[in-house]
Amino acid sequence: QVQFVESGGGWVQPGGSLRLSCAASGNIFEFYAMGWYSQAPGKQRELVAQITTDNNTNYADSVKGRFTISRDNAKNAVYLQMNSLKPEDTAVYYCNGALSAGLLQYDKYLEEWGQGTPVTVSS
Numbered sequence: 840q841v842q843f844v845e846s847g848g849g850w851v852q853p854g855g856s857l858r859l860s861c862a863a864s865g866n867i868f869e870f871y872a873m874g875w876y877s878q879a880p881g882k883q884r885e886l887v888a889q890i891t892t893d894n895n896t897n898y899a900d901s902v903k904g905r906f907t908i909s910r911d912n913a914k915n916a917v918y919l920q921m922n923s924l925k926p927e928d929t930a931v932y933y934c935n936g937a938l939s940a941g942l943l944q945y946d947k948y949l950e951e952w953g954q955g956t957p958v959t960v961s962s
Contacts, residue, residue: 841865841950843934848956851924859919859956861934869912871936874943875919878955879930888919891940902928924960931955 847859859875872891878884887899888908896908907920917934933955935943942948 841868841871841936843936843950843953845932845934845953845956848932848958850959850961852962853924853926853960855924855960856920856922857924857958859921859932859934859958861917861919861953863915863917863934863936865915868915868936871938872940872943873908873910873917873934873936874940875906875908875917876933876935877928877930877958878933879927882930884933886944889940889943890917895940897940921958924958926960929958929960931957 842864844862847857851857870892874886874889876884877887887902888906890896890908890910898906905923910917933952935949937943937948
């Protein structure tokens with residue numbers, strides 16, 4: 840089983856940047872496709888960025904061109920660089936993983952959720 844701890848969230852003005860980090864436990868991280876998810880107040884959690892074991896990436900249309908996902912297998916970590924932030928990016932952000940990128944959208948294939956890290960974008 841893999842556990843995740845997210846960090847790096849906070850308050851930022853519109854147009855600003857944040858870099859989120861996710862630390863994973865265990866020694867099988869390198870075999871996991873990883874995703875970053877956002878859950879805005881009153882809304883369902885959604886997958887916004889994903890990265891495969893060989894570093895292929897994909898993004899939700901809402902963040903494409905502004906967010907960049909990356910991973911460092913040596914550190915058991917995945918990151919989300921968030922640029923040009925908008926008020927609608929306000930959410931709690933979580934990371935999670937699955938044995939295939941295609942499974943990242945299905946909760947039953949994911950690991951236990953961490954606490955997430957909150958991001959607030961406002962002036």
